[in-house]
Amino acid sequence: MADFGIDVDPGEVGLDPQRLGRIDAHFQRYVDDGRLPGFQVMVSRHGRVAHFSSYGLADVEAGRAVEADTIFRIYSMSKPVTSVAAMMLYEQGAFELTDPISRWLPEFASPRVYTGGSATKPTTVPATEPIRIWHLLTHTAGLTYGFHHTHVTDEIYRNAGFEFGNPKRYDLAQCVAAWAELPLAFQPGSEWLYSVATDVLGRLVEVVSGQSLDEFFRRNIFEPLGMTDTGFTVDADRQHRLAALYATGPGLPPLLRYDKLGDVISKQPQWFSGGGGLASTTRDYTRFAWMLLRGGFYDGARLLSPRTIRYMTRNHLPGNQDLQTFGRPINAETRTDGVGFGLGFAVVLDAAANKVIASEGEFNWGGLASTGFWVDPREDLAVVFVTQLMPSSTYTLRPQLRQLVYQSLID
Numbered sequence: 001m002a003d004f005g006i007d008v009d010p011g012e013v014g015l016d017p018q019r020l021g022r023i024d025a026h027f028q029r030y031v032d033d034g035r036l037p038g039f040q041v042m043v044s045r046h047g048r049v050a051h052f053s054s055y056g057l058a059d060v061e062a063g064r065a066v067e068a069d070t071i072f073r074i075y076s077m078s079k080p081v082t083s084v085a086a087m088m089l090y091e092q093g094a095f096e097l098t099d100p101i102s103r104w105l106p107e108f109a110s111p112r113v114y115t116g117g118s119a120t121k122p123t124t125v126p127a128t129e130p131i132r133i134w135h136l137l138t139h140t141a142g143l144t145y146g147f148h149h150t151h152v153t154d155e156i157y158r159n160a161g162f163e164f165g166n167p168k169r170y171d172l173a174q175c176v177a178a179w180a181e182l183p184l185a186f187q188p189g190s191e192w193l194y195s196v197a198t199d200v201l202g203r204l205v206e207v208v209s210g211q212s213l214d215e216f217f218r219r220n221i222f223e224p225l226g227m228t229d230t231g232f233t234v235d236a237d238r239q240h241r242l243a244a245l246y247a248t249g250p251g252l253p254p255l256l257r258y259d260k261l262g263d264v265i266s267k268q269p270q271w272f273s274g275g276g277g278l279a280s281t282t283r284d285y286t287r288f289a290w291m292l293l294r295g296g297f298y299d300g301a302r303l304l305s306p307r308t309i310r311y312m313t314r315n316h317l318p319g320n321q322d323l324q325t326f327g328r329p330i331n332a333e334t335r336t337d338g339v340g341f342g343l344g345f346a347v348v349l350d351a352a353a354n355k356v357i358a359s360e361g362e363f364n365w366g367g368l369a370s371t372g373f374w375v376d377p378r379e380d381l382a383v384v385f386v387t388q389l390m391p392s393s394t395y396t397l398r399p400q401l402r403q404l405v406y407q408s409l410i411d
Contacts, residue, residue: 015408044289201274357402
């Protein structure tokens with residue numbers, strides 16, 4: 001695959017170039033009317049880049065355009081990377097998925113579960129079973145996020161200083177220890193809730209491997225895959241390539257520059273957030289996606305076995321339930337009907353129920369700043385979309401991108 005740019009005529013890989021043009025025409029309107037600063041999208045099939053486009057501005061105030069090598073904060077698209085890291089250790093026999101995490105993180109030896117009361121005076125009971133490694137990988141541990149604003153336990157997290165960012169300047173070990181003191185939203189394994197579970201998983205990777213998370217990623221994932229611009233910090237030499245971060249919401253302008261959060265990636269991190277701390281480029285993340293699509297192997301590097309990838313990307317929710325029935329509601333721009341969850345990825349179970357064109361077995365995830373990716377083994381397809389607008393629930397960009405990509409497949 002070429003480092004930058006299109007390296008195959010779309011027709012050679014079953015894509016109609018005129019129909020691919022609809023992707024750009026659609027999202028350009030978001031930029032032209034001021035809803036997005038800019039965007040970039042890469043569509044790859046059969047190991048070749050068939051469509052790669054950039055439009056708009058990486059920095060609106062500076063008038064700096066989105067370029068092929070622009071660096072974007074990918075936030076929760078960090079989670080699949082952390083899940084791959086954990087499963088690399090699993091393949092080495094370092095643990096079993098059913099192991100209690102307290103074996104390595106003793107602060108979770110006696111978790112308690114919220115049963116009632118206010119955020120300042122909650123009532124709790126002991127967990128009926130330990131948090132296990134598979135609970136972290138599937139977001140069924142009972143942990144939560146402070147920014148959900150849907151349950152008392154979310155408020156408890158906010159009261160402890162955990163909403164966005166890390167105001168207490170804790171390192172990862174201290175964050176995990178603090179979360180272990182907070183009540184779980186439910187008994188482990190009984191529901192699905194998007195949470196800090198992947199950050200806890202990142203700490204598990206550190207303890208089991210004896211390496212910091214950034215070092216493990218660099219040595220075992222980024223360097224082998226040639227992901228030269230992916231990491232927890234954008235250093236001074238590359239900050240001229242970093243896109244600015246924007247936010248919007250009720251009562252706010254469509255594009256409010258948010259340097260307070262955006263500048264975090266330009267500094268030495270307080271903690272290595274496996275749940276949301278990485279910045280990357282479209283090129284780099286496509287290389288990661290192709291590793292997944294090729295069964296754990298890309299560009300001479302094997303990270304995982306094909307069977308492990310297939311196992312990770314099947315639905316692991318009990319009874320093959322979808323997120324709509326087994327999950328707690330969260331503010332998201334994508335429907336959860338017909339979508340399950342594997343070990344680090346959402347997995348399409350029933351495209352008809354989801355009401356968006358897709359293949360059953362396609363797996364995906366996205367990030368807070370409206371980034372997203374998916375891998376479709378049936379179609380031998382990988383798609384990466386990046387912009388920098390938070391929250392990702394502002395517009396239904398990801399479902400729209402799906403319908404535009406799949407309508408361009410003509411073979």
